[in-house]
Amino acid sequence: MEKIKQIVLDTVKEAVFDEQERLIVTVSPKELHPLIKRLKENNDLPFDFLVYLIGTDDGEQLTVTYLISSSKNPSVEIILKTATADRENPLLYSVTDLYETAHFNEREIYALLGIRFINNPDMRRFLLSDEWVGFPLRKDYNANPALNPISVESRDIVDLAPRIMETENGELVEEIVKIFEDDDYIINIGPQHPSTHGVMHFRTALDGEIVKKIDIHSGYIHRGIEKLSESLTYPQILHFTDRLDYLSANINRHALCMCVEKAAGIEVPERAQYIRTIMDEMNRIDSHLLAWSAQTNDLGATTAFIYGMREREIILDIFEKTCGGRLIINQNVIGGVMFDIYADFQKDVKAFIPYMREKLKEYDRFFSHNVIALGRMVYIGNLSKDDAISYAVTGPAGRASGWSCDVRKHHPYALYGQVDFKEIVRFQGDSYARYLNRLDEIEESLHIIEQLIDNIPDGDFCAKTKAIIKLPEGEFYQHVEASKGVFGVYIESRGDKTPYRLKFRSPSMALVSVMPLICRGEKISDFIGIGGSMDYVIPDIDR
Amino acid sequence: MILNYSQPLELSKLTSWIDTALQSALPGFWVLFIELLLVGIALLAAYAVIAIILIYVERKVTAFFQARVGPNRVGKYGIFQTIADVLKILIKEIIQINRVDKFLFFTAPFFMVVASMLTFGVIPFGQGLQAIDFNIGVLYVTAVSSLGIIGVLLAGWSSNNKYSMIGAMRSGAQFVSYELSAGFALMTMVVLSGTMQLGEMVETQRYCWNIFNGHLASLVAFVIYLISGHAETNRGPFDLPEAESELTAGYHTEYSGLQFGFFYLAEYLNMFIIAAIAATVFLGGWMPVQIWGWDAFNQLMWYIPSYVWFFGKVGVLIFFSLWVRWSFPRLRIDQLLNLEWKYLLPINLVNILIMVLIVLSGLTLTDIFGK
Numbered sequence: 001m002e003k004i005k006q007i008v009l010d011t012v013k014e015a016v017f018d019e020q021e022r023l024i025v026t027v028s029p030k031e032l033h034p035l036i037k038r039l040k041e042n043n044d045l046p047f048d049f050l051v052y053l054i055g056t057d058d059g060e061q062l063t064v065t066y067l068i069s070s071s072k073n074p075s076v077e078i079i080l081k082t083a084t085a086d087r088e089n090p091l092l093y094s095v096t097d098l099y100e101t102a103h104f105n106e107r108e109i110y111a112l113l114g115i116r117f118i119n120n121p122d123m124r125r126f127l128l129s130d131e132w133v134g135f136p137l138r139k140d141y142n143a144n145p146a147l148n149p150i151s152v153e154s155r156d157i158v159d160l161a162p163r164i165m166e167t168e169n170g171e172l173v174e175e176i177v178k179i180f181e182d183d184d185y186i187i188n189i190g191p192q193h194p195s196t197h198g199v200m201h202f203r204t205a206l207d208g209e210i211v212k213k214i215d216i217h218s219g220y221i222h223r224g225i226e227k228l229s230e231s232l233t234y235p236q237i238l239h240f241t242d243r244l245d246y247l248s249a250n251i252n253r254h255a256l257c258m259c260v261e262k263a264a265g266i267e268v269p270e271r272a273q274y275i276r277t278i279m280d281e282m283n284r285i286d287s288h289l290l291a292w293s294a295q296t297n298d299l300g301a302t303t304a305f306i307y308g309m310r311e312r313e314i315i316l317d318i319f320e321k322t323c324g325g326r327l328i329i330n331q332n333v334i335g336g337v338m339f340d341i342y343a344d345f346q347k348d349v350k351a352f353i354p355y356m357r358e359k360l361k362e363y364d365r366f367f368s369h370n371v372i373a374l375g376r377m378v379y380i381g382n383l384s385k386d387d388a389i390s391y392a393v394t395g396p397a398g399r400a401s402g403w404s405c406d407v408r409k410h411h412p413y414a415l416y417g418q419v420d421f422k423e424i425v426r427f428q429g430d431s432y433a434r435y436l437n438r439l440d441e442i443e444e445s446l447h448i449i450e451q452l453i454d455n456i457p458d459g460d461f462c463a464k465t466k467a468i469i470k471l472p473e474g475e476f477y478q479h480v481e482a483s484k485g486v487f488g489v490y491i492e493s494r495g496d497k498t499p500y501r502l503k504f505r506s507p508s509m510a511l512v513s514v515m516p517l518i519c520r521g522e523k524i525s526d527f528i529g530i531g532g533s534m535d536y537v538i539p540d541i542d543r
Numbered sequence: 544m545i546l547n548y549s550q551p552l553e554l555s556k557l558t559s560w561i562d563t564a565l566q567s568a569l570p571g572f573w574v575l576f577i578e579l580l581l582v583g584i585a586l587l588a589a590y591a592v593i594a595i596i597l598i599y600v601e602r603k604v605t606a607f608f609q610a611r612v613g614p615n616r617v618g619k620y621g622i623f624q625t626i627a628d629v630l631k632i633l634i635k636e637i638i639q640i641n642r643v644d645k646f647l648f649f650t651a652p653f654f655m656v657v658a659s660m661l662t663f664g665v666i667p668f669g670q671g672l673q674a675i676d677f678n679i680g681v682l683y684v685t686a687v688s689s690l691g692i693i694g695v696l697l698a699g700w701s702s703n704n705k706y707s708m709i710g711a712m713r714s715g716a717q718f719v720s721y722e723l724s725a726g727f728a729l730m731t732m733v734v735l736s737g738t739m740q741l742g743e744m745v746e747t748q749r750y751c752w753n754i755f756n757g758h759l760a761s762l763v764a765f766v767i768y769l770i771s772g773h774a775e776t777n778r779g780p781f782d783l784p785e786a787e788s789e790l791t792a793g794y795h796t797e798y799s800g801l802q803f804g805f806f807y808l809a810e811y812l813n814m815f816i817i818a819a820i821a822a823t824v825f826l827g828g829w830m831p832v833q834i835w836g837w838d839a840f841n842q843l844m845w846y847i848p849s850y851v852w853f854f855g856k857v858g859v860l861i862f863f864s865l866w867v868r869w870s871f872p873r874l875r876i877d878q879l880l881n882l883e884w885k886y887l888l889p890i891n892l893v894n895i896l897i898m899v900l901i902v903l904s905g906l907t908l909t910d911i912f913g914k
């Protein structure tokens with residue numbers, strides 16, 4: 001830490017430090033870019049992983065918070081903050097040249113807070129349309145529906161992107177660039193398409209069957225969850241987490257529960273921890289099974305799809321018996337779990353483990369070595385480790401590129417510190433590595449469940465909490481390993497029963513943002529196949 | 544002839560009875576007219592019935608592969624499901640789409656249906672159950688079945704939809720390529736049988752099916768014909784023109800109601816036609832299993848009507864086709880063309896040469912063991 005402090009002081013003399021759980025550095029907008037660059041390029045511990053990019057309206061100024069970490073040791077994190085007081089035309093410097101993942105995040109901040117970033121190559125709004133009046137996350141936002149009426153008119157898509165670039169002598173130039181060339185053959189893959197795994201819109205320029213360029217439009221199902229959360233109490237917000245990445249609903253909810261529990265100092269009973277960990281892993285198996293199925297379906301193997309669904313059904317039945325929900329199980333609450341496990345839970349889960357292992361072998365025989373399947377996956381959609389880090393691609397996809405980024409290993413939470421499991425890392429970085437990673441992670445999850453299922457201690461399954469939960473003033477972060485990657489929760493509290501600002505870090509956004517890179521030059525059918533191997537869920541992006 | 548009283552259920556008896564009855568009652572022209580009409584109606588009926596049965600069979604077989612139940616609500620085991628579907632598709636609205644090339648758009652489905660219907664004329668469904676036995680039957684089949692691609696291309700072109708266009712272009716490339724292989728495989732068999740007439744081909748296979756007759760060369764031709772035939776029907780793993788997960792529905796995305804029904808119908812019928820041609824050319828067609836010298840056994844086999852043999856063999860081949868379709872993922876366009884141009888076609892060319900040598904040097908099984 002001291003070393004990092006020294007680096008910061010070397011670059012920016014007047015940096016303000018604030019040491020809590022993590023080092024917080026506040027700098028002026030102009031100094032931010034050189035400082036991040038310095039931190040990223042230091043040799044001991046390069047801070048090359050941008051975990052969060054959060055915009056906040058502090059009332060007077062608009063603050064942007066960067067939580068950066070190192071790919072070598074993701075447990076080290078520092079927070080950088082910068083702010084602008086200009087509310088009319090706020091401008092900050094972009095870090096897109098350092099972290100590719102900043103690109104979409106900055107565009108999102110522009111849409112929600114109106115901050116434009118200098119040197120970002122494409123400063124269109126993300127999530128919201130260009131005609132949207134007002135910036136929703138500002139505290140003085142006018143939510144009058146008359147300002148933004150629902151339009152039923154057909155609108156043409158304009159492939160033009162505004163941007164602000166800084167010239168060498170320091171002048172700012174506003175310009176508009178074309179996204180596609182004039183004679184490109186563009187097809188719209190999405191928003192309604194069988195294989196986009198949600199309402200995602202890829203405008204794809206084709207050269208014959210080959211993908212030349214992809215432009216991503218998002219926001220078709222944007223629900224403004226972060227904005228809504230600002231007026232809801234913490235137990236109410238819990239239900240939103242399920243509606244982000246619905247496939248790892250339980251894991252997302254776990255993240256928010258932990259964040260609130262940590263902030264409010266609530267002790268979670270041991271039994272609840274066991275139940276949460278087992279349920280998280282069941283949820284992960286469920287999600288990976290669906291990912292496997294969907295990927296095979298994208299490659300045209302319908303039968304494999306149904307096989308995956310068949311096994312998933314058993315997990316869903318166990319969920320249903322536990323608490324009535326199947327996809328979204330509503331089990332985690334602040335302080336523990338809402339329902340205790342049912343009497344035969346252990347028996348059912350123990351019967352499932354050998355069954356699933358048997359089926360994994362069947363998947364292997366049926367699909368993993370099929371010559372056509374190999375041709376569709378091996379060396380297709382190559383993602384290098386550097387790109388994975390720069391685009392912040394975590395989860396099975398990031399680990400398929402050789403980046404050890406499992407939160408369960410680097411920031412153990414719940415019972416992950418006590419169980420024995422392998423982090424599955426592969427180095428090929430292609431679709432096939434991602435495919436195999438998921439199947440192997442199912443095996444590891446089974447292994448984790450096996451270790452816990454017999455040892456669930458007796459006792460309470462939920463701690464007593466106050467009727468109204470208020471968090472102390474401060475900023476709280478919590479990330480968990482969701483099935484798609486690092487899912488994070490950031491809460492800024494001002495001591496109320498509602499958060500002042502709440503932000504979810506969505507793993508799927510990184511997975512989608514890397515698609516244009518890894519699909520360039522591939523065939524259109526491989527674009528679908530690669531999408532399947534990345535396994536993104538769109539509601540996670542369109543928060 | 545001994546066979547005449549040993550085939551109580553043979554349909555050729557019915558047809559010849561109708562023929563004699565008409566001959567005795569009407570002048571020659573009217574006999575011909577009525578018979579042509581009857582044949583036409585019979586073929587159209589067969590066309591519809593086969594399609595309905597195939598769709599039901601495919602749904603049930605697929606359900607079996609996929610650990611599902613399949614249709615089970617309309618009638619016992621859902622046997623009336625397809626009939627209900629047909630009725631539904633007949634009364635569905637045909638949606639008019641803006642900015643399509645109307646004439647070509649409406650013509651395209653007919654090309655598909657007509658192409659597959661024309662092939663029906665030469666398929667020998669059983670003894671005497673063949674509308675016309677050309678002396679160039681094999682050539683006719685190849686020529687007529689390739690008309691379908693025009694329908695696909697027109698549909699893709701006229702739909703004014705980029706997905707359809709990509710699907711049609713893929714289909715064009717695929718069809719032209721695999722037509723070659725299928726043609727060559729059939730040619731190999733023509734060399735072996737010494738005839739292009741389908742009826743005669745069945746006759747030459749009385750004691751030894753073509754698939755065995757030419758040793759390995761025949762078997763290779765059979766496998767190649769199955770692969771390329773399967774590719775011609777646009778069904779998985781060769782369903783790139785439709786590629787439901789990529790191109791929504793490919794060339795027939797914009798079609799609705801009965802027009803879509805035509806494409807659907809043609810797809811199933813093409814599957815049947817490929818299986819029927821393969822059964823006729825390679826597996827002895829409607830000819831029952833006959834073994835040289837086992838007269839009693841042979842006669843017993845003739846008790847099973849010839850059309851049962853034919854549909855039995857076709858059924859086995861269709862089951863194979865379904866098995867392949869529901870097991871493999873889809874090929875990519877470059878893999879598809881590689882398979883054809885780098886593997887199947889060269890193998891085929893060598894194969895036909897080997898077959899010529901086998902036939903010329905008198906090494907076929909029939910040559911060796913005598914007739």
